[in-house]
Amino acid sequence: MGGKTIAEKVLSDRSTSDCHAGDIVVAAVDYCMAQDGTSKLMIEELENLGFERARTKSGMAVVLDHSAPSPSAEVSRIHGEIRRFSKECEVELHDVGEGVCHQVIPESGKIRPGDLVVGADSHTCTYGALNLCSTGLGSADVAAAAFTGKLWFRVPETYRVNISGSVGERTGPKDLILTLIGMMGADGATYKSIEFVGDAIRTIGMDGRMTMANMVVEMGAKFGPFQFDDVTADWYDSIGMKIDNGVESDADAVYEREVDIDASDVVPKVAAPHRVDNVRDVADCEGIEVNQAFLGTCTNGRLSDLMSAAKILKGKRVHENVRFIVAPASRRILAEAVRSGAFGTLIESGAIVVAPGCGPCVGTHAGVPSDGDNVISTANRNFMGRMGNNSNVSIYLASPETVVASALNGHITDPRGL
Amino acid sequence: MASTRLEGRAHRFEPNDDINTDYIISGRYKFKIGDMQELAKHVMEDIDPDFAQKVDSGDFIVAGRNFGCGSSREQAPRALKAAGVAAIIARSYARIFYRNSFNIGLPLITCETDWIEDGERLAIDLGNGKVIGLDGGGNAEFSPLPLTMRILLEDGGLIPHIKKHGGFSLERGEV
Incomplete structure (x- = not known):
């Protein structure tokens, strides 16, 4: 052996x-x-x-x-x-x-x-x-x-x-x-x-x-x-x-x-509906309209995620057609993000803040999408109906940077191009 | 166990592969409903809204690869069982769902399934490792269940097993 x-x-x-x-x-x-x-x-x-x-x-x-x-x-x-x-x-x-x-x-x-x-x-x-x-x-x-x-x-x-x-x-x-x-x-x-x-x-x-x-x-x-x-x-x-x-x-x-x-070959990605392994380059999905953007979850609701998002959003406002929901992964992270100033930036950019926890990820509350909505989310699952509505809702999974870049433009956006 | 034979009708779905536990029982129900008979009314709803009406006690779910992937919710096999499903026949299963099903006494059969038609009547011969088509004539063989799973099924699931033995007793010979 x-x-x-x-x-x-x-x-x-x-x-x-x-x-x-x-x-x-x-x-x-x-x-x-x-x-x-x-x-x-x-x-x-x-x-x-x-x-x-x-x-x-x-x-x-x-x-x-x-x-x-x-x-x-x-x-x-x-x-x-x-x-x-x-x-x-x-x-x-x-x-x-x-x-x-x-x-x-x-x-x-x-x-x-x-x-x-x-x-x-x-x-x-x-x-x-x-x-x-x-x-x-x-x-x-x-x-x-x-x-x-x-x-x-x-x-x-x-x-x-x-x-x-x-x-x-x-x-x-x-x-x-x-x-x-x-x-x-x-x-x-x-x-x-x-x-x-x-x-x-x-x-x-x-x-x-x-x-x-x-x-x-x-x-x-x-x-x-x-x-x-x-x-x-x-x-x-x-x-x-x-x-x-x-x-x-x-x-x-x-x-x-x-x-x-080789990490240097890796580019921003999305998992397109309705499978997590349906992975594409963000560049190939650019332009798809976004109605809701979600920053949070056990995947990407941590301090460095909130800070990366705030860096991109500083001094800007998310698109008027996008509901931008933020759920910090813990109260401790929320407090740190407030102290660092990142949380103020998120709120000023138009964030809808929900309590530290799972947020709307699993479809129980705090941001169930409407019929026909496209959602871009930092979560880990994009199955049909996952966020609580199965009427033609499409969920795209991506990094915090891609989610907020898309929230700013109102459509899926490669964060490197901002 | 050796003589156990199950008979029922096959139910197939679209998609065939990677049927996840959200599709088996959606989060919008399972977080608020604790009664499995109530949950059973919504089982498979997101990929087949009529399933709860169509399924008869003793029927089988038939699928392709990676059945039960996704969340760890034990409500998924429990709600299927409460709806009357007697066994699942698929090419492969996700890990957590596999354990959960045997833990609650729902047998999973692993074999080729492409030959099985939706609605077809099937027999499962657990002792001899065979799935037999009663309408068409197709059939498939499957390897005997692993010893650990046979012990758990025999004892009626994981918690009855723990109760019976005061802990784990998984190293017996033949079951």
């Missing part, structure tokens, strides 16, 4: 076995979480099991973010049940307005490099940016992890994605990950772990790494771990934690596939 990948190391360690890709292991889970759309089923399962306290090593959280603040009495009742559960079982609660689970969980300091984390939300893979293995699961799996402190896993094969060179102006992590998804397809990495390496990766900050790890599930992947480096250590330092090292793949680790991308 050769050396081990990050996934093989984390799962070997947590299962106290010497496992390799293809093995089935029962592994100790460090942390688990659920959100307001998945907690109700999880709580029912846990109550069925007679749950009292989470047995996962670092505990458990529930986050109210998908319909937050609540748009209806039905959702309010579900939120109420989740609050009661969190109190009774001493589960950490992130209530409405704190932000998107995939930002507030990292900010909470509960997950660390080398950890094994599961969440009842498919974009739980976001935490791979922090040099750990995390994945999305259903409510029953997360209930089982909370109840037993463990879960069964099939050890995934790993694809190594080497991104060399450096991206050009107003091109960034979203364009890189959309490029990769376009190459791989919606099931091109099903069950795999994706390790990101290369010169371009080293220069990408934590916000951008989270953007990329967030979207590995859009090609079917299970984990999306990044290497531990100064960016990781500095990010932990920024939340008051000193962490000096993480988990590394061995030099002789066995990869099922290696993919090379």
Whole structure:
């Protein structure tokens, strides 16, 4: 047997076995979480099991973010049940307005490099940016992890994605990950772990790494771990934690596939309706009318996203036909964006501000498009009906730079041309 | 398990590949409706508004590649099951949906599906790994379910499994 990948190391360690890709292991889970759309089923399962306290090593959280603040009495009742559960079982609660689970969980300091984390939300893979293995699961799996402190896993094969060179102006992590998804397809990495390496990766900050790890599930992947480096250590330092090292793949680790991308060849991209892998150059979609633009989500609602957008919008106003909705990924990010002045710029440009959280991404509230609308969004999914209306609505996914450039012009616009 | 035979009608959709969990049950319902029988009235609605009326108890969903991609919502297999769907037959599945389905006791069959017509009556022979067309005469073979999945199905799903064994018991011999 050769050396081990990050996934093989984390799962070997947590299962106290010497496992390799293809093995089935029962592994100790460090942390688990659920959100307001998945907690109700999880709580029912846990109550069925007679749950009292989470047995996962670092505990458990529930986050109210998908319909937050609540748009209806039905959702309010579900939120109420989740609050009661969190109190009774001493589960950490992130209530409405704190932000998107995939930002507030990292900010909470509960997950660390080398950890094994599961969440009842498919974009739980976001935490791979922090040099750990995390994945999305259903409510029953997360209930089982909370109840037993463990879960069964099939050890995934790993694809190594080497991104060399450096991206050009107003091109960034979203364009890189959309490029990769376009190459791989919606099931091109099903069950795999994706390790990101290369010169371009080293220069990408934590916000951008989270953007990329967030979207590995859009090609079917299970984990999306990044290497531990100064960016990781500095990010932990920024939340008051000193962490000096993480988990590394061995030099002789066995990869099922290696993919090379030269970042200097990558241009601004959009995922056109109604598939995330329907990836095209922004230049090929230029001129398509836009009715709504959305800046936010667990993919691109972080401080560097808001700042990149503000830089382009400074002193300008979005097009009169465009509703420009902004939802910061967390309250902490909102506060930082206010302090930096970026948030003032967004508001002065015409932004409609909604509470930190998922915003209109999943169609529950805060910006459901009208019949026939074209939406350009920094989110991660563009399926028919995704934003709550299935009447001829088209959703285009793009970077913060492309979204605000398009909001300014009222049609899809390559941000490099502004 | 070895003798289990299911019979029902096939339901196909457009698109055939990458049918995501938003299409199975939309976010505009699943965040506010907790009752699976209520959710079942909206299952597959965004790609086939009449599906909930057409489906009979015991029927099958038939699809191409990557069925169930997208969100982790366990409401997707649960609402299908509540609508009467007895099994899904597809060329491949997304990872989270695959686990969720076995966790809640809905079997997934992986085989070639191009030969199956919408509305065709099918039999699934779980023990011998065969899908048989009862109207046309086509058929396909499938590999036995992985041991982990057979154990979970046999125990009635993941939570009943945990309850029964007080934890995970996935290393048994034959099930």
